[in-house]
Amino acid sequence: MKTKTILELLTLSSSLYYIARDTQFLDRIGELSEKGKDNINKLMSDKELDENGNEMxxxxxxxxxxxxxxxxxxxKIEKQVVTFYKKINVAHLDEIKALNERLEKLDATVALLEARINHLES
Incomplete structure (x- = not known):
């Protein structure tokens, strides 16, 4: 009987939590719509001029x-993408190109060193 009561209380509390969240969500939507109305009214009342000085x-x-x-x-999207790439540690195309150039230089250096070693051995 105690287990059933605990499960009922958990179910009831989770239901109340979701109802409270939905209410907060609806309140937030109401606030945003009021702000949107205020912004549109402000945009309507403000007079903006174009580059010629005429009213738009x-x-x-x-x-x-x-x-x-x-x-x-x-x-904002660009900043988020850069942050995301850094977070998941994905190399950017510029970084890959720089690493490829560095690798080519190192390959050339190794080839020169091998040539010197071969010359010294002979």
């Missing part, structure tokens, strides 16, 4: 903002 239309401002966000996203 709303669609042009959206396109400009989209390009800015795309660049930010690309930079």
């Amino acid at each position: 239309e709303f669609i042009d401002r959206i396109i400009t903002k989209t390009h800015e966000l795309k660049e930010e996203l690309n930079e």
